[in-house]
Amino acid sequence: MQQVGESLASKIRRVSTPGSHAATKERGLATTSQIIDAKKGTFTNVVDFEKGKLRGFRVVVNGKPLSNTDIQLAFKSVKLLRKSRLP
Numbered sequence: 711m712q713q714v715g716e717s718l719a720s721k722i723r724r725v726s727t728p729g730s731h732a733a734t735k736e737r738g739l740a741t742t743s744q745i746i747d748a749k750k751g752t753f754t755n756v757v758d759f760e761k762g763k764l765r766g767f768r769v770v771v772n773g774k775p776l777s778n779t780d781i782q783l784a785f786k787s788v789k790l791l792r793k794s795r796l797p
Contacts, residue, residue: 737762752786765791 731740738760745754758766770786
């Protein structure tokens, strides 16, 4: 098992899938991507909106390698990115 963690720890990737969600009148186009940080053992799902009061959000999930093909996932946090209420 330790070899799996060590090999993953050497890589941090960002997988981008821009425009993967249809545009809406309120938020415009939604752009998504995923940041994989093997050293921290996290996956961060990134969603950004073109317009609206909510700029986007981040969902962070902990990942623990169980084998060369399986990862145990556990929800960690959600961060909302709002535009300022003040002018």
